[in-house]
Structures are given as C-alpha cells and as structure tokens.
Amino acid sequence: MSQLLRLGIAGLGTVGTGVVKIVRQKAPLLTERSGRSIEISAVSARTRDKDRGVNLSSYAWEDDPVALATREDVDVFVELMGGSDGPAKAAVEAALKAGKDVVTANKAMLAHHGQALAALAEAHGAVLRFEAAVAGGIPVIKALTEGLAGNDIERVMGVMNGTCNYILTRMEDGGLTYDEAFAEADALGFLEADPQLDVGGIDAGHKLSLLSSIAFGTQVNFDAVELEGIGSVTIEDIRQAADMGFRIKLLGVARMTGRGLEQSMAPCLVPANSPLGQLQGGTNMVVIEGDQVGQIVMRGAGAGEGPTASAVMGDVMDVARGLRVSTFGRPAASLVEAVPARASTPAPYYLRMTLADKPGALAKVATALGEAGVSINRMRQYGHNDDSAPVLIVTHKTTRNALDQALAAMEATGVVITAPVALRIEEV
Numbered sequence: 001m002s003q004l005l006r007l008g009i010a011g012l013g014t015v016g017t018g019v020v021k022i023v024r025q026k027a028p029l030l031t032e033r034s035g036r037s038i039e040i041s042a043v044s045a046r047t048r049d050k051d052r053g054v055n056l057s058s059y060a061w062e063d064d065p066v067a068l069a070t071r072e073d074v075d076v077f078v079e080l081m082g083g084s085d086g087p088a089k090a091a092v093e094a095a096l097k098a099g100k101d102v103v104t105a106n107k108a109m110l111a112h113h114g115q116a117l118a119a120l121a122e123a124h125g126a127v128l129r130f131e132a133a134v135a136g137g138i139p140v141i142k143a144l145t146e147g148l149a150g151n152d153i154e155r156v157m158g159v160m161n162g163t164c165n166y167i168l169t170r171m172e173d174g175g176l177t178y179d180e181a182f183a184e185a186d187a188l189g190f191l192e193a194d195p196q197l198d199v200g201g202i203d204a205g206h207k208l209s210l211l212s213s214i215a216f217g218t219q220v221n222f223d224a225v226e227l228e229g230i231g232s233v234t235i236e237d238i239r240q241a242a243d244m245g246f247r248i249k250l251l252g253v254a255r256m257t258g259r260g261l262e263q264s265m266a267p268c269l270v271p272a273n274s275p276l277g278q279l280q281g282g283t284n285m286v287v288i289e290g291d292q293v294g295q296i297v298m299r300g301a302g303a304g305e306g307p308t309a310s311a312v313m314g315d316v317m318d319v320a321r322g323l324r325v326s327t328f329g330r331p332a333a334s335l336v337e338a339v340p341a342r343a344s345t346p347a348p349y350y351l352r353m354t355l356a357d358k359p360g361a362l363a364k365v366a367t368a369l370g371e372a373g374v375s376i377n378r379m380r381q382y383g384h385n386d387d388s389a390p391v392l393i394v395t396h397k398t399t400r401n402a403l404d405q406a407l408a409a410m411e412a413t414g415v416v417i418t419a420p421v422a423l424r425i426e427e428v
C-alpha cells in the first residue's frame with residue numbers, strides 16, 4: 001500500500017478545479033510515478049454551493065483557508081486563491097509554520113513576500129514550490145534549478161503575460177484596435193481580476209522578479225523591476241516596427257552586470273524572425289542563456305486550467321518523491337541582495353514623436369541627441385498633419401540614462417508636440 005500524500009486545496013477557480021481534475025482522473029498514474037497515493041483531504045473557496053464541473057463531495061470543506069492549511073489531515077497546502085496579501089498569505093504562513101509543504105501559483109504574493117516566505121519555509125523544515133507562478137505550464141523553474149544548475153546564467157528573457165502578447169499580436173495580425181483585442185483577451189479568460197496588472201506590465205513583472213531571483217541567486221526584489229505596460233504602444237508603432245523587420249513584445253529581461261542586477265519589463269522591439277518575434281497569441285516564452293549551455297528557448301501555455309494545473313501537479317509530484325529542495329533551488333539565506341540597476345546596458349532604441357513642422361525642428365532634435373552622446377542610425381519623417389509631422393528615429397546603441405538626457409533636452413526645445421515613445425530594441 002503506497003504511503004498517502006494528503007492535499008488541502010484552497011481556491012477552486014480555474015487552477016484549483018484543474019488540479020482537482022488531475023488528482024481524480026490520474027490517481028494511478030500519479031502513484032506509479034511518485035510512489036505515493038496522492039489524495040485530497042479538504043478544499044476551500046468563497047462559495048461552497050457552486051457547480052464547478054467536478055465532484056467535491058468526498059472532501060472536507062473549510063470556509064477559512066487558514067483552518068484548511070493547518071488541518072491534521074493535510075500534508076501539502078495548495079494555495080490557488082490569489083492576491084498578494086490577505087487570506088492567501090496568511091494561510092501560506094500558517095501552513096509553513098505548521099511544517100507543512102506549500103505549493104502555490106500566486107506570483108503576486110511571491111513577488112512581494114517570497115523572500116520572507118522562503119525563509120519561513122526553511123525555518124520550519126518545509127518546502128515552498130511555485131512552478132505555476134512563472135510562465136504557467138512551462139517548467140522553467142525546474143529547468144533553472146535542476147537541469148541548468150551547472151551554468152552561470154547570463155541573461156533571462158521572457159514574454160510571460162498571455163494577455164499582452166495576445167493583444168499585441170491581434171492588433172498586428174488581425175488589424176484590431178487595442179480595445180477590440182483587449183475585449184477578445186477578456187472573453188478568453190486571460191485577464192487578472194484587475195486587468196491593469198496585465199496591461200500595466202505588473203503581472204509579468206511579478207514573474208520576472210521570481211525568474212531573476214532563481215536565475216541569479218538574488219533576493220526577490222520586485223520593486224527594482226523597471227515596469228512599463230503596453231498602453232503607450234500604438235498600431236503605428238506596430239506597423240513601423242514591422243516595416244523595419246521587428247515585432248513589439250512586452251519583454252522581461254534580467255541580467256547581472258558590473259553595475260548590478262538589471263530587471264526590466266517593457267514593450268521592446270525584437271527581430272520578427274526570432275523565436276520571441278514569432279510568438280503568437282496567449283503563449284508564453286522564456287529564453288535562458290547560460291555560460292555552458294548557450295541559449296535555451298522554452299515555449300508553451302502560460303495560463304489556463306490545464307497548463308497551470310500541470311505545473312502545480314509537477315510541484316506536488318516533487319514533494320511526493322521526497323524532493324526537499326528549498327524554494328529557489330538554494331537556501332533562501334544564500335540569496336544575495338542584488339544592487340538594482342536601471343537597464344543601463346547599451347541598446348538601440350526606437351523613438352517615435354510628433355514635431356512642429358517648421359524649419360530647424362529636426363535639427364534641434366538631432367542636436368539634443370548628439371549632445372547627449374546618442375548617435376542616430378535611422379530617421380524618417382512620415383506623413384504630415386496640419387502644422388506637425390510624425391518622426392521616427394532609430395538610435396545606435398546607447399544607455400537608457402543617456403537617452404533620458406536626450407529626451408529631456410528635446411522637450412526643452414519646444415518643437416516636440418507629443419512626448420517621444422522610446423522602445424528598447426533587444427538583441428535576442
């Protein structure tokens with residue numbers, strides 16, 4: 001008789017329901033692969049009487065997730081409620097303090113409290129695992145903490161918000177407006193409860209802060225992530241980028257430099273023929289560059305019932321097999337405080353602005369760039385309005401600091417009518 005592993009699942013929405021289905025439908029397979037009989041003891045959600053398409057009658061019910069997390073008949077607390085603070089955090093803390101292992105998909109909670117929760121887990125001999133929190137069903141955490149453990153990671157990049165990638169690709173390929181594409185993403189169930197978390201880059205930033213902590217062995221520092229959402233990107237930018245052989249992606253990039261840990265989540269131009277440039281719809285992609293292995297590209301569903309439940313079950317199976325690896329693939333205490341560095345690694349930039357259509361306007365902009373040490377690679381004045389003209393400039397490699405100096409000088413000239421949109425061109 002295989003030893004029991006008893007789950008307590010808090011949260012029976014998209015992900016929680018998916019996990020219940022896997023445990024119920026694949027019990028023999030899970031036992032064969034882990035050596036343990038994996039069962040659900042108790043569940044919790046806001047509303048008990050709701051048809052979730054899955055039979056919950058054999059499980060105990062707890063209205064309070066904290067009570068669920070500390071039940072005697074729960075070995076692993078599976079937190080699938082969401083929210084960075086409140087009941088989810090309280091229940092996870094209670095489980096860890098009771099020495100129970102925790103599996104969660106809650107990237108918001110981990111981005112804000114992951115360091116403290118990791119330390120709590122280790123202090124109480126528990127493990128905290130969260131594969132589902134970063135790029136959903138893509139097993140990127142397992143790849144970094146196990147398969148690639150023999151590498152020094154040089155750069156990690158990711159398109160990790162399905163909503164934004166869906167919107168940007170539907171605007172480009174489907175000719176939809178931002179609002180139309182947003183509505184489609186909503187209908188597909190991609191959006192967070194607060195969609196600003198998606199389109200503001202915050203959800204993807206949560207994931208990047210976890211990814212970079214695991215990749216570089218640094219303490220989780222979401223506040224150090226440079227965040228910019230996709231609200232400033234227009235169909236004109238998408239068309240101009242395509243015209244130059246690029247696509248626009250909400251791209252997270254983290255790298256360790258001599259100046260510190262750069263973590264940036266912003267709309268970037270990537271080569272249209274690159275794996276990231278080819279990424280369609282709500283799919284996620286993570287690119288890992290290691291000193292031994294070179295570039296690894298992982299692509300897959302970052303959201304949805306099955307893909308996310310798959311990642312949750314991967315963690316449950318590791319616990320069942322007795323994997324006592326700490327949260328980030330190394331002891332939390334060994335995670336170094338990384339000096340946050342603004343993305344100052346030199347890169348080319350795409351600048352779009354509207355200038356007053358009068359003599360010398362372009363010259364003033366060019367002078368502002370030159371005086372800041374920013375070299376122009378391409379410049380295009382396209383179209384005309386009454387007394388203004390849209391201008392596109394692509395720079396040679398420059399630091400963000402120098403570019404910001406040039407943008408401020410441009411504003412001071414009085415010829416810039418609409419504030420320049422600056423998008424980094426990331427070499428991938």
Ligand SMILES: NC(=O)c1ccc[n+]([C@@H]2O[C@H](COP(=O)([O-])OP(=O)(O)OC[C@H]3O[C@@H](n4cnc5c(N)ncnc54)[C@H](O)[C@@H]3O)[C@@H](O)[C@H]2O)c1
Nearest residue numbers: 011012013014015045046080081082087105106303304308
């Ligand atoms: N949906 C996805 O594709 C996806 C992908 C990756 C990660 N996640 C993360 O997984 C978690 C769950 O996401 P979801 O899409 O399943 O959410 P959901 O909104 O579909 O379900 C949330 C569940 O938690 C319950 N819940 C919320 N607050 C509660 C409380 N205070 N007490 C008891 N129950 C409570 C709700 O009743 C519901 O059953 C979130 O942290 C989310 O960020 C979701």
Ligand SMILES: N[C@@H](CCO)C(=O)O
Nearest residue numbers: 161162163190192303
């Ligand atoms: N709202 C998130 C869900 C998965 O984390 C996304 O669009 O990727």
Ligand code: NA
Nearest residue numbers: 131134136138
């Ligand atoms: Na994942």
